[in-house]
Amino acid sequence: MSTVSVVTLAKGRPAHLRNVLLGLERQTQAPAEFIVAVMQDAPYDLPAVGFPVRQILVPGRELPLAAARNRGVAAASGDAVAFLDVDCIPAPDLVADYAQGLSERNGLLMGEVLHLPEHATTSAWDYAGLEAVSERHSDRRGPPVSGIEICNDYRCFWSLNFAIRRTTFLATGGFDERYTGYGGEDTDFGKLLDRRGIPIAWMKGARAYHQYHPHHMPPVHHLESVVRNAELFEAKWGYRTMGHWLYAFKVMGLIDDTPETPIRILRRPDAADLALTRQQSHQPYTNAASVIRAIEAREDADAAARADAPAPVTA
Structure with a gap:
């Protein structure tokens, strides 16, 4: 060679x-x-x-x-x-x-x-x-x-x-x-x-x-093409790929990826989603796992706060 x-x-x-x-x-x-x-x-x-x-x-x-x-x-x-x-x-x-x-x-x-x-x-x-x-x-x-x-x-x-x-x-x-x-x-x-x-x-x-460049991970700025290509992969091979990104989109409330039905985009990414996933200047790279952990921790904290809240007073 x-x-x-x-x-x-x-x-x-x-x-x-x-x-x-x-x-x-x-x-x-x-x-x-x-x-x-x-x-x-x-x-x-x-x-x-x-x-x-x-x-x-x-x-x-x-x-x-x-x-x-x-x-x-x-x-x-x-x-x-x-x-x-x-x-x-x-x-x-x-x-x-x-x-x-x-x-x-x-x-x-x-x-x-x-x-x-x-x-x-x-x-x-x-x-x-x-x-x-x-x-x-x-x-x-x-x-x-x-x-x-x-x-x-x-x-x-x-x-x-x-x-x-x-x-x-x-x-x-x-x-x-x-x-x-x-x-x-x-x-x-x-x-x-x-x-x-x-x-x-x-x-x-x-x-x-x-080389460094600003990026989003998971790639919420490419939501539509990730969804479309995941469905193309499923039609070709029988299952979806990019599962970690789809899961992140799901927990962010961007999609519904119920199995055996087409993936539905529920909403487009907003400023908060972009801020959450944006690579920061001190980061040589980004990863979806850290974003998923942050979202899950936030959801756990919200659930705990709801559980600790006093029951509403009724007449």
Whole structure:
């Protein structure tokens, strides 16, 4: 496995994208090319680098994440394709690590991800500085101590930073382009690999540093597409995915997800919901679990207050 094309999906965030490109310039093994699947009307203004850079416009009213990944692979020439989100800076050995890993094992490999706080990349950065302030996500499985370790649960597939042989990807048919907007398309692809017997694995190395940007978790700002894609997954596979997000939406009073009936959106997120789920500037990442715990604690406190309240006086 000698050549690796790197594909990034991008909409907005030009500063983040330039940092991805800068990270690719610093690789111990240069990528065969850098392909940007552009999910906006116009391409980016990017500096010249020492390897080919191509931008492919992928139109879509909502985020066409599945289609963009497929277009990126279709345009790639490398033996393998590494996918990096637009907010992920590759560590110097990412391309080389994926090239080596995929020469040893045919499957989907997930590299390491560390999260950066706000302002970590707003000025000139180096890898020592990124390493010093980065944190691992508390809700995500860490890498093995060394080498490659098979993941036996396809739901752990995280599309932030992964690689696969190009021929293997094409043989699967790629991502299901019926998924649009945010959520579900990566779990669907993981399920497809599981059904095909194509292993999914964590690997030591192939590290990426996730750049800070304000976000909501659970993603209440993508309520409609999460609901729609969960129902698409259910129609395809017989059960719903993104259950932790749906549960969070339920306890927040946003949806009714009674089994065997269509999910009903009860209301749109309001300012309080957005404040509850918004990533704060001191947080390198957000997680749905902490929000769920906060809501459940608040409900327990309200229930206790009601129980302790004196009974109404009646005549």
